[in-house]
Amino acid sequence: MTLNDATAIQAKDLCFSWTENKPILNACTLEVPKGEFWMLLGTNGSGKSTLLRLLAGLLKPTSGTVALHSPVGFVFQNPDHQLVMPTVGADIAFGLVEEALPTLMLRLRVEEALSAVNLESFQRRPIYALSGGQKQRVAIAGAIARHCEVLLLDEPTALLDPDSQLDLVAQVQALVKHRGITALWVTHRLEELEYCDGAFLLEQGQVVDRGNPQRLKQRLMQSEESSLTQE
Numbered sequence: 001m002t003l004n005d006a007t008a009i010q011a012k013d014l015c016f017s018w019t020e021n022k023p024i025l026n027a028c029t030l031e032v033p034k035g036e037f038w039m040l041l042g043t044n045g046s047g048k049s050t051l052l053r054l055l056a057g058l059l060k061p062t063s064g065t066v067a068l069h070s071p072v073g074f075v076f077q078n079p080d081h082q083l084v085m086p087t088v089g090a091d092i093a094f095g096l097v098e099e100a101l102p103t104l105m106l107r108l109r110v111e112e113a114l115s116a117v118n119l120e121s122f123q124r125r126p127i128y129a130l131s132g133g134q135k136q137r138v139a140i141a142g143a144i145a146r147h148c149e150v151l152l153l154d155e156p157t158a159l160l161d162p163d164s165q166l167d168l169v170a171q172v173q174a175l176v177k178h179r180g181i182t183a184l185w186v187t188h189r190l191e192e193l194e195y196c197d198g199a200f201l202l203e204q205g206q207v208v209d210r211g212n213p214q215r216l217k218q219r220l221m222q223s224e225e226s227s228l229t230q231e
């Protein structure tokens with residue numbers, strides 16, 4: 001499937017099951033406009049992480065199509081699952097190995113990426129000595145160094161304290177705004193919706209609502225309140 005210039009992420013009629021007769025995604029369709037920051041919301045188990053993995057090509061759909069501008073960067077919930085080298089600079093350089101860049105160019109790409117996430121002075125730091133929020137920023141810097149056009153983030157703030165959580169979401173918002181990256185961010189934290197351009201609501205494997213984040217926030221708060229009063 002080919003994409004027009006205005007759309008950076010597209011999923012059309014995606015179906016996927018982990019086990020027979022139990023569909024997780026059911027004709028799921030979404031589009032993210034290029035250069036925008038969108039969020040994906042939904043109750044636990046609604047299929048958000050599965051959808052993100054299908055978009056990233058980490059899983060193959062049973063049917064339906066996926067198209068994205070590339071390269072694509074993926075940020076996992078737990079940064080310890082993706083940072084593999086002993087130091088910050090080495091980890092980012094590791095992601096560039098395939099490009100076989102001359103040393104000077106490699107150094108510039110690493111420096112540029114670290115400065116984009118405000119970690120210029122962290123190049124020689126050991127990964128183990130970073131906070132959770134700093135590790136997530138290193139993971140994002142890895143994608144920036146690879147000149148990723150699309151960033152897929154799977155609950156990247158789940159393990160962060162509230163201050164680092166809001167710092168990270170603001171950082172991604174700024175990267176989208178200033179670098180023209182397109183980002184899709186999975187969350188269940190409604191306060192993060194303040195930072196995005198739009199949101200999707202996933203229910204039972206389908207996108208049932210999309211658009212203005214404030215309207216979706218109200219809708220979710222009302223459904224949470226009504227489920228509390230029914231208990």
Ligand SMILES: Nc1ncnc2c1ncn2[C@@H]1O[C@H](COP(=O)(O)OP(=O)(O)OP(=O)(O)O)[C@@H](O)[C@H]1O
Nearest residue numbers: 018019024042043044045046047048049050051188
């Ligand atoms: N590797 C797997 N093998 C089998 N079933 C899985 C696997 N990963 C997820 N599932 C199931 O698929 C469904 C959707 O899971 P998924 O992680 O995509 O949901 P989610 O919306 O991201 O949930 P959460 O908000 O709790 O992270 C769940 O029922 C889950 O148990």
